[in-house]
Amino acid sequence: MKLKLHVWRQKNKSAKGAMVTYDADNISPNMSFLEMLDVVNEGLSNTGEAPIAFDHDCREGICGSCSLMVNGVAHGPQDATTTCQLHMRSFQDGEELYIEPWRAKGFPVLRDLIVDRSAFDRIIQAGGFISVNTGAAQDANAIPVRKLDADEAFNASACIGCGACVAACKNASAMLFVSAKVGQLSLLPQGQPERQERVLNMMSQMQEEGFGNCTNQYECEAVCPKQISSDYIARLNREFISATLAHPNTRK
Amino acid sequence: MSWVNRALKSPIGAKVMMAVTGIMLTGFLIGHLAGNLLIFAGPEAINSYAEGLRKFPALLWLARGGLLGAFIAHLAFAAQVTLANRAARPEPYAFNNTVQATWASRHMVLTGCVMLAFIVFHLAHFTWRVTDPQISAMGEFDVYQMALRGFRQPPVAMAYLLAMAAIGLHLSHGIASLFQTLGLNHPRYNRGVRFIGPVVGVGIALLFASIPLSIYLGYVN
Structure with a gap:
Protein backbone atom coordinates (compact mmCIF):
# COMPACT_ATOMS: atom_id res chain seq x y z
CA MET A 1 0.00 0.00 0.00
CA ARG A 111 5.63 16.94 21.03
CA ASP A 112 4.19 15.98 17.64
CA LEU A 113 1.34 13.59 18.44
CA ILE A 114 2.05 13.23 22.18
CA VAL A 115 -0.19 15.11 24.59
CA ASP A 116 0.08 15.51 28.35
CA ARG A 117 -2.80 13.56 29.87
CA SER A 118 -1.83 14.07 33.50
CA ALA A 119 -5.05 16.09 33.90
CA PHE A 120 -6.78 12.69 34.06
CA ASP A 121 -4.46 11.62 36.88
CA ARG A 122 -5.36 14.75 38.82
CA ILE A 123 -9.08 14.08 38.29
CA ILE A 124 -8.56 10.57 39.70
CA GLN A 125 -6.57 12.01 42.61
CA ALA A 126 -9.49 14.32 43.36
CA GLY A 127 -11.76 11.37 44.18
CA GLY A 128 -11.50 8.43 41.82
CA PHE A 129 -10.45 6.01 44.55
CA ILE A 130 -11.69 4.32 47.71
CA SER A 131 -9.95 4.67 51.06
CA VAL A 132 -9.34 1.34 52.77
CA ASN A 133 -7.47 0.37 55.89
CA THR A 134 -4.43 -1.73 55.22
CA GLY A 135 -4.34 -5.34 56.32
CA ALA A 136 -5.26 -8.65 54.83
CA ALA A 137 -7.68 -8.37 51.92
CA GLN A 138 -11.07 -9.68 52.91
CA ASP A 139 -12.73 -12.55 51.16
CA ALA A 140 -13.89 -11.53 47.71
CA ASN A 141 -17.42 -12.76 48.25
CA ALA A 142 -17.89 -11.32 51.75
CA ILE A 143 -19.88 -8.32 50.47
CA PRO A 144 -22.93 -9.19 48.39
CA VAL A 145 -23.26 -7.17 45.17
CA ARG A 146 -26.32 -7.35 42.95
CA LYS A 147 -25.43 -8.96 39.63
CA LEU A 148 -26.81 -6.02 37.59
CA ASP A 149 -24.74 -3.55 39.59
CA ALA A 150 -21.64 -5.70 39.30
CA ASP A 151 -22.10 -5.85 35.52
CA GLU A 152 -22.62 -2.11 35.19
CA ALA A 153 -19.67 -1.32 37.43
CA PHE A 154 -17.57 -3.71 35.37
CA ASN A 155 -18.60 -2.05 32.09
CA ALA A 156 -17.61 1.34 33.50
CA SER A 157 -14.32 -0.01 34.82
CA ALA A 158 -13.36 -1.02 31.28
CA CYS A 159 -12.32 2.63 30.74
CA ILE A 160 -8.59 2.75 29.99
CA GLY A 161 -8.34 6.53 30.35
CA CYS A 162 -7.02 7.09 26.82
CA GLY A 163 -8.82 10.41 26.44
CA ALA A 164 -10.52 9.63 23.12
CA CYS A 165 -13.79 10.92 24.62
CA VAL A 166 -12.21 14.33 25.20
CA ALA A 167 -10.63 14.33 21.74
CA ALA A 168 -13.91 13.46 20.01
CA CYS A 169 -16.12 15.77 22.08
CA LYS A 170 -17.01 18.96 20.24
CA ASN A 171 -16.53 20.73 23.58
CA ALA A 172 -13.42 18.83 24.70
CA SER A 173 -15.37 17.65 27.74
CA ALA A 174 -14.10 14.83 29.94
CA MET A 175 -17.57 13.86 31.14
CA LEU A 176 -17.48 10.31 29.76
CA PHE A 177 -14.18 9.61 31.52
CA VAL A 178 -15.38 11.10 34.81
CA SER A 179 -18.73 9.34 34.49
CA ALA A 180 -17.06 5.95 34.03
CA LYS A 181 -14.89 6.43 37.12
CA VAL A 182 -17.73 7.84 39.25
CA GLY A 183 -20.17 5.23 37.94
CA GLN A 184 -17.89 2.33 38.64
CA LEU A 185 -17.35 3.28 42.30
CA SER A 186 -20.84 4.54 43.08
CA LEU A 187 -22.34 1.23 41.99
CA LEU A 188 -20.31 -0.83 44.44
CA PRO A 189 -20.60 -1.03 48.24
CA GLN A 190 -16.93 -0.10 48.66
CA GLY A 191 -17.54 3.20 46.93
CA GLN A 192 -20.36 4.36 49.20
CA PRO A 193 -18.50 6.14 52.07
CA GLU A 194 -16.95 8.73 49.73
CA ARG A 195 -19.73 8.77 47.16
CA GLN A 196 -20.83 12.42 47.49
CA GLU A 197 -17.47 14.12 47.83
CA ARG A 198 -16.11 11.96 45.03
CA VAL A 199 -18.49 13.27 42.37
CA LEU A 200 -18.26 16.89 43.55
CA ASN A 201 -14.47 16.90 43.76
CA MET A 202 -13.88 15.06 40.50
CA MET A 203 -16.23 17.39 38.64
CA SER A 204 -14.62 20.52 40.04
CA GLN A 205 -11.19 19.13 39.14
CA MET A 206 -12.42 18.42 35.61
CA GLN A 207 -13.54 22.03 35.32
CA GLU A 208 -10.27 23.31 36.77
CA GLU A 209 -8.31 21.38 34.15
CA GLY A 210 -10.11 23.35 31.44
CA PHE A 211 -12.30 20.62 29.95
CA GLY A 212 -15.64 21.70 28.48
CA ASN A 213 -19.25 20.84 29.28
CA CYS A 214 -21.24 17.95 27.85
CA THR A 215 -23.87 19.00 25.31
CA ASN A 216 -25.28 15.49 24.85
CA GLN A 217 -24.00 14.89 21.33
CA TYR A 218 -22.56 11.48 22.24
CA GLU A 219 -19.48 11.71 20.00
CA CYS A 220 -17.55 10.33 22.99
CA GLU A 221 -19.34 6.99 23.17
CA ALA A 222 -19.05 6.61 19.39
CA VAL A 223 -15.25 6.60 19.53
CA CYS A 224 -14.66 5.00 22.94
CA PRO A 225 -12.48 1.94 22.33
CA LYS A 226 -14.08 0.32 25.37
CA GLN A 227 -17.63 1.29 24.33
CA ILE A 228 -18.42 3.12 27.56
CA SER A 229 -22.04 4.23 27.15
CA SER A 230 -23.18 7.83 27.53
CA ASP A 231 -25.74 6.41 29.97
CA TYR A 232 -22.95 6.78 32.54
CA ILE A 233 -23.04 10.53 31.92
CA ALA A 234 -26.73 10.56 32.89
CA ARG A 235 -25.75 8.62 36.01
CA LEU A 236 -22.98 11.16 36.72
CA ASN A 237 -25.47 14.03 36.36
CA ARG A 238 -27.81 12.25 38.78
CA GLU A 239 -24.97 11.67 41.26
CA PHE A 240 -23.89 15.31 41.00
CA ILE A 241 -27.41 16.71 41.45
CA SER A 242 -28.17 14.55 44.48
CA ALA A 243 -24.75 15.22 46.07
CA THR A 244 -25.16 18.96 45.50
CA LEU A 245 -28.65 19.07 46.99
CA ALA A 246 -28.12 16.65 49.86
CA HIS A 247 -24.52 17.32 50.83
CA PRO A 248 -23.69 20.78 49.50
CA ASN A 249 -20.70 21.29 51.77
CA THR A 250 -19.09 17.87 51.43
CA ARG A 251 -15.94 18.85 49.63
CA LYS A 252 -12.25 18.76 50.29
CA MET B 1 -25.17 30.21 49.74
CA SER B 2 -21.71 29.63 48.34
CA TRP B 3 -22.72 26.09 47.38
CA VAL B 4 -25.47 27.44 45.12
CA ASN B 5 -23.02 29.76 43.46
CA ARG B 6 -20.51 26.93 43.05
CA ALA B 7 -23.17 24.59 41.68
CA LEU B 8 -24.36 27.15 39.12
CA LYS B 9 -20.81 27.73 37.91
CA SER B 10 -20.16 24.00 37.57
CA PRO B 11 -20.63 22.33 34.19
CA ILE B 12 -23.52 20.16 35.38
CA GLY B 13 -25.22 22.84 37.49
CA ALA B 14 -25.36 25.27 34.58
CA LYS B 15 -26.85 22.61 32.35
CA VAL B 16 -29.41 21.64 34.96
CA MET B 17 -30.53 25.28 34.96
CA MET B 18 -30.75 25.21 31.16
CA ALA B 19 -32.83 22.03 31.35
CA VAL B 20 -35.20 23.44 33.98
CA THR B 21 -35.66 26.79 32.19
CA GLY B 22 -35.97 24.84 28.93
CA ILE B 23 -38.87 22.87 30.43
CA MET B 24 -40.55 26.15 31.46
CA LEU B 25 -40.09 27.66 28.00
CA THR B 26 -41.35 24.50 26.29
CA GLY B 27 -44.36 24.51 28.62
CA PHE B 28 -45.06 28.07 27.54
CA LEU B 29 -44.74 27.09 23.87
CA ILE B 30 -47.27 24.29 24.32
CA GLY B 31 -49.72 26.69 26.00
CA HIS B 32 -49.13 29.30 23.30
CA LEU B 33 -49.66 26.65 20.62
CA ALA B 34 -52.92 25.46 22.18
CA GLY B 35 -54.19 29.05 22.16
CA ASN B 36 -53.04 29.64 18.58
CA LEU B 37 -54.79 26.56 17.26
CA LEU B 38 -58.10 28.19 18.25
CA ILE B 39 -57.72 30.12 14.99
CA PHE B 40 -59.07 27.03 13.25
CA ALA B 41 -62.21 27.34 15.40
CA GLY B 42 -62.94 30.76 13.91
CA PRO B 43 -62.53 34.45 14.81
CA GLU B 44 -64.91 34.28 17.77
CA ALA B 45 -62.91 31.57 19.57
CA ILE B 46 -59.42 33.04 19.25
CA ASN B 47 -60.45 36.65 19.86
CA SER B 48 -62.31 35.85 23.07
CA TYR B 49 -59.34 33.72 24.17
CA ALA B 50 -57.00 36.68 23.56
CA GLU B 51 -59.30 38.95 25.50
CA GLY B 52 -59.64 36.40 28.30
CA LEU B 53 -55.86 36.26 28.73
CA ARG B 54 -55.90 39.89 29.85
CA LYS B 55 -58.76 39.60 32.33
CA PHE B 56 -56.38 39.08 35.25
CA PRO B 57 -53.52 41.56 34.80
CA ALA B 58 -51.76 40.44 37.99
CA LEU B 59 -51.61 36.81 36.81
CA LEU B 60 -50.64 37.87 33.31
CA TRP B 61 -47.70 39.94 34.54
CA LEU B 62 -46.67 37.19 36.94
CA ALA B 63 -46.57 34.72 34.05
CA ARG B 64 -44.76 37.23 31.84
CA GLY B 65 -42.22 37.90 34.58
CA GLY B 66 -41.59 34.18 35.11
CA LEU B 67 -41.26 33.64 31.39
CA LEU B 68 -38.84 36.52 30.97
CA GLY B 69 -36.80 35.28 33.93
CA ALA B 70 -36.60 31.76 32.51
CA PHE B 71 -35.73 33.18 29.10
CA ILE B 72 -32.90 35.36 30.38
CA ALA B 73 -31.56 32.55 32.60
CA HIS B 74 -31.63 30.13 29.65
CA LEU B 75 -29.64 32.60 27.53
CA ALA B 76 -27.18 33.44 30.31
CA PHE B 77 -26.39 29.80 31.12
CA ALA B 78 -26.19 29.00 27.41
CA ALA B 79 -23.61 31.77 27.04
CA GLN B 80 -21.64 30.50 30.07
CA VAL B 81 -21.59 26.90 28.77
CA THR B 82 -20.81 27.89 25.17
CA LEU B 83 -17.93 30.18 26.12
CA ALA B 84 -16.41 27.51 28.37
CA ASN B 85 -16.77 24.95 25.58
CA ARG B 86 -15.08 27.19 23.02
CA ALA B 87 -12.23 27.83 25.44
CA ALA B 88 -11.78 24.09 26.03
CA ARG B 89 -10.38 23.55 22.54
CA PRO B 90 -8.09 26.47 21.66
CA GLU B 91 -6.46 24.68 18.70
CA PRO B 92 -9.00 23.26 16.22
CA TYR B 93 -8.52 20.05 14.24
CA ALA B 94 -7.20 20.38 10.70
CA PHE B 95 -9.57 17.58 9.71
CA ASN B 96 -12.97 18.02 11.33
CA ASN B 97 -15.24 15.04 11.49
CA THR B 98 -18.49 14.01 13.14
CA VAL B 99 -19.45 10.42 13.89
CA GLN B 100 -22.95 10.57 15.29
CA ALA B 101 -23.78 14.05 16.63
CA THR B 102 -26.94 15.32 14.94
CA TRP B 103 -27.06 18.56 12.95
CA ALA B 104 -29.54 19.94 15.49
CA SER B 105 -27.22 19.20 18.42
CA ARG B 106 -24.28 20.92 16.71
CA HIS B 107 -26.23 24.06 15.83
CA MET B 108 -28.07 24.88 19.05
CA VAL B 109 -26.48 28.33 19.18
CA LEU B 110 -27.49 29.09 15.58
CA THR B 111 -31.09 27.88 16.00
CA GLY B 112 -31.24 29.66 19.37
CA CYS B 113 -30.15 32.96 17.78
CA VAL B 114 -32.71 32.55 14.98
CA MET B 115 -35.36 32.02 17.66
CA LEU B 116 -34.19 35.08 19.60
CA ALA B 117 -34.40 37.27 16.49
CA PHE B 118 -37.80 35.79 15.70
CA ILE B 119 -39.15 36.44 19.21
CA VAL B 120 -38.20 40.13 18.95
CA PHE B 121 -39.85 40.38 15.52
CA HIS B 122 -42.91 38.40 16.68
CA LEU B 123 -43.46 40.70 19.68
CA ALA B 124 -43.06 43.78 17.46
CA HIS B 125 -45.43 42.23 14.92
CA PHE B 126 -48.36 41.11 17.09
CA THR B 127 -47.85 42.39 20.65
CA TRP B 128 -46.44 45.90 20.16
CA ARG B 129 -47.93 46.03 16.64
CA VAL B 130 -45.35 48.39 15.21
CA THR B 131 -44.21 46.62 12.04
CA ASP B 132 -47.34 47.10 9.94
CA PRO B 133 -49.62 50.21 9.97
CA GLN B 134 -52.62 48.08 8.99
CA ILE B 135 -52.16 45.90 12.07
CA SER B 136 -51.55 48.95 14.27
CA ALA B 137 -54.93 50.27 13.17
CA MET B 138 -56.78 47.10 14.23
CA GLY B 139 -58.41 46.63 17.62
CA GLU B 140 -56.14 45.04 20.26
CA PHE B 141 -58.06 41.78 20.41
CA ASP B 142 -58.74 41.21 16.75
CA VAL B 143 -56.10 38.50 16.65
CA TYR B 144 -57.86 36.73 13.82
CA GLN B 145 -57.65 39.68 11.43
CA MET B 146 -54.09 40.43 12.53
CA ALA B 147 -53.04 36.88 11.66
CA LEU B 148 -54.82 36.99 8.30
CA ARG B 149 -53.21 40.31 7.43
CA GLY B 150 -49.77 39.15 8.60
CA PHE B 151 -49.55 35.74 6.99
CA ARG B 152 -50.97 36.77 3.62
CA GLN B 153 -47.69 38.60 3.02
CA PRO B 154 -45.21 36.06 1.61
CA PRO B 155 -42.08 37.47 3.34
CA VAL B 156 -43.81 37.42 6.75
CA ALA B 157 -45.15 33.89 6.26
CA MET B 158 -41.68 32.77 5.12
CA ALA B 159 -40.00 34.34 8.15
CA TYR B 160 -42.44 32.55 10.47
CA LEU B 161 -41.89 29.21 8.74
CA LEU B 162 -38.13 29.63 8.94
CA ALA B 163 -38.40 30.41 12.64
CA MET B 164 -40.57 27.31 13.15
CA ALA B 165 -37.87 25.20 11.49
CA ALA B 166 -35.37 26.61 13.99
CA ILE B 167 -37.75 25.87 16.89
CA GLY B 168 -38.27 22.31 15.68
CA LEU B 169 -34.52 21.66 15.48
CA HIS B 170 -33.74 23.40 18.77
CA LEU B 171 -36.44 21.52 20.65
CA SER B 172 -35.70 18.16 19.10
CA HIS B 173 -32.22 18.22 20.62
CA GLY B 174 -33.18 20.21 23.71
CA ILE B 175 -36.02 17.97 24.86
CA ALA B 176 -34.10 14.72 24.41
CA SER B 177 -31.13 16.39 26.06
CA LEU B 178 -32.88 17.55 29.20
CA PHE B 179 -33.64 13.99 30.28
CA GLN B 180 -29.93 13.14 30.03
CA THR B 181 -28.90 16.32 31.85
CA LEU B 182 -31.32 15.76 34.71
CA GLY B 183 -30.14 12.16 34.93
CA LEU B 184 -33.60 10.82 34.06
CA ASN B 185 -32.23 7.78 32.41
CA HIS B 186 -32.97 4.09 32.65
CA PRO B 187 -32.23 1.32 30.17
CA ARG B 188 -35.90 0.49 30.06
CA TYR B 189 -36.95 3.96 28.89
CA ASN B 190 -33.86 5.28 27.08
CA ARG B 191 -34.99 4.39 23.58
CA GLY B 192 -38.30 6.13 24.14
CA VAL B 193 -36.61 9.18 25.62
CA ARG B 194 -34.31 9.65 22.63
CA PHE B 195 -37.44 9.45 20.47
CA ILE B 196 -39.46 11.99 22.52
CA GLY B 197 -37.23 14.97 21.64
CA PRO B 198 -37.60 14.86 17.86
CA VAL B 199 -41.28 13.83 18.03
CA VAL B 200 -42.35 16.58 20.45
CA GLY B 201 -40.00 19.20 18.98
CA VAL B 202 -40.94 18.65 15.36
CA GLY B 203 -44.59 18.16 16.37
CA ILE B 204 -44.74 21.56 18.10
CA ALA B 205 -43.01 23.23 15.14
CA LEU B 206 -45.32 21.64 12.56
CA LEU B 207 -48.47 22.58 14.47
CA PHE B 208 -47.25 26.17 14.85
CA ALA B 209 -46.28 26.28 11.17
CA SER B 210 -49.72 25.01 10.14
CA ILE B 211 -51.17 28.44 11.02
CA PRO B 212 -49.15 30.77 8.72
CA LEU B 213 -49.16 28.02 6.09
CA SER B 214 -52.93 27.52 6.02
CA ILE B 215 -53.57 31.27 6.05
CA TYR B 216 -51.08 31.84 3.24
CA LEU B 217 -52.57 29.03 1.18
CA GLY B 218 -56.06 30.38 1.79
CA TYR B 219 -57.51 27.56 3.92
CA VAL B 220 -58.34 30.07 6.66
CA ASN B 221 -60.29 33.14 5.55
Missing part, protein backbone atom coordinates in the same frame (compact mmCIF):
# COMPACT_ATOMS: atom_id res chain seq x y z
CA LYS A 2 0.94 3.62 -0.60
CA LEU A 3 -0.43 6.43 1.54
CA LYS A 4 -0.14 10.16 1.81
CA LEU A 5 0.12 11.28 5.44
CA HIS A 6 -0.52 14.74 6.84
CA VAL A 7 0.99 14.67 10.30
CA TRP A 8 1.05 17.30 13.04
CA ARG A 9 4.67 18.15 13.84
CA GLN A 10 5.54 20.27 16.86
CA LYS A 11 9.00 20.40 18.43
CA ASN A 12 7.93 20.99 22.03
CA LYS A 13 5.20 22.36 24.23
CA SER A 14 5.87 26.00 23.44
CA ALA A 15 6.83 25.63 19.76
CA LYS A 16 4.39 26.39 17.00
CA GLY A 17 3.33 23.25 15.17
CA ALA A 18 2.15 22.57 11.63
CA MET A 19 0.81 19.79 9.46
CA VAL A 20 3.61 18.17 7.42
CA THR A 21 3.04 15.85 4.47
CA TYR A 22 4.84 12.51 4.13
CA ASP A 23 4.60 9.64 1.68
CA ALA A 24 4.28 6.20 3.22
CA ASP A 25 5.40 3.49 0.79
CA ASN A 26 5.65 -0.28 1.16
CA ILE A 27 2.90 -0.48 3.75
CA SER A 28 1.42 -3.92 4.31
CA PRO A 29 -2.34 -4.05 4.93
CA ASN A 30 -1.57 -6.39 7.83
CA MET A 31 0.44 -3.78 9.70
CA SER A 32 -1.12 -2.03 12.62
CA PHE A 33 -1.46 1.74 12.36
CA LEU A 34 1.45 2.23 14.75
CA GLU A 35 3.63 -0.23 12.78
CA MET A 36 2.90 1.85 9.71
CA LEU A 37 4.19 4.91 11.61
CA ASP A 38 7.23 2.87 12.70
CA VAL A 39 8.02 2.25 9.02
CA VAL A 40 7.62 5.93 8.21
CA ASN A 41 9.83 6.82 11.16
CA GLU A 42 12.53 4.43 10.02
CA GLY A 43 12.58 6.23 6.71
CA LEU A 44 12.75 9.61 8.46
CA SER A 45 15.63 8.43 10.67
CA ASN A 46 17.54 7.24 7.62
CA THR A 47 17.31 10.67 6.05
CA GLY A 48 18.35 12.34 9.29
CA GLU A 49 14.95 13.84 10.04
CA ALA A 50 13.46 13.55 13.53
CA PRO A 51 10.98 10.68 13.74
CA ILE A 52 7.31 11.40 14.44
CA ALA A 53 6.75 11.18 18.20
CA PHE A 54 3.63 9.32 19.31
CA ASP A 55 2.50 7.63 22.52
CA HIS A 56 2.29 3.86 22.65
CA ASP A 57 2.93 1.09 25.10
CA CYS A 58 1.14 -2.27 25.19
CA ARG A 59 0.00 -2.26 21.55
CA GLU A 60 -2.77 -4.65 22.49
CA GLY A 61 -5.55 -2.20 23.26
CA ILE A 62 -5.50 -2.26 27.04
CA CYS A 63 -3.09 0.39 28.31
CA GLY A 64 -4.71 3.52 26.91
CA SER A 65 -1.41 5.06 25.75
CA CYS A 66 -2.00 5.37 22.03
CA SER A 67 -3.95 8.41 21.08
CA LEU A 68 -4.24 9.45 17.48
CA MET A 69 -6.87 11.42 15.68
CA VAL A 70 -7.13 9.81 12.22
CA ASN A 71 -9.13 11.85 9.71
CA GLY A 72 -10.90 13.60 12.55
CA VAL A 73 -11.95 10.42 14.36
CA ALA A 74 -10.32 9.44 17.65
CA HIS A 75 -8.54 6.07 17.29
CA GLY A 76 -9.49 5.99 13.59
CA PRO A 77 -12.41 4.56 11.68
CA GLN A 78 -12.85 1.16 13.33
CA ASP A 79 -15.40 0.90 16.16
CA ALA A 80 -14.35 -0.15 19.64
CA THR A 81 -10.67 -0.25 18.67
CA THR A 82 -7.62 1.62 19.89
CA THR A 83 -5.17 3.04 17.32
CA CYS A 84 -2.68 0.25 18.06
CA GLN A 85 -5.27 -2.39 17.20
CA LEU A 86 -6.35 -0.61 14.04
CA HIS A 87 -4.91 -2.25 10.94
CA MET A 88 -3.98 -0.74 7.60
CA ARG A 89 -6.53 -2.98 5.86
CA SER A 90 -9.11 -0.50 7.19
CA PHE A 91 -7.78 1.99 4.63
CA GLN A 92 -7.62 2.14 0.85
CA ASP A 93 -4.41 2.09 -1.15
CA GLY A 94 -3.48 5.66 -2.06
CA GLU A 95 -5.64 7.17 0.69
CA GLU A 96 -4.76 10.51 2.29
CA LEU A 97 -4.71 10.46 6.08
CA TYR A 98 -4.72 13.36 8.52
CA ILE A 99 -3.01 12.35 11.76
CA GLU A 100 -3.38 14.77 14.64
CA PRO A 101 -2.93 14.76 18.41
CA TRP A 102 -5.88 14.95 20.85
CA ARG A 103 -6.93 18.59 20.92
CA ALA A 104 -8.01 20.02 24.24
CA LYS A 105 -6.92 22.76 26.60
CA GLY A 106 -6.64 20.06 29.27
CA PHE A 107 -4.33 17.99 27.04
CA PRO A 108 -1.46 20.27 25.95
CA VAL A 109 0.71 18.92 23.12
CA LEU A 110 4.16 17.94 24.36
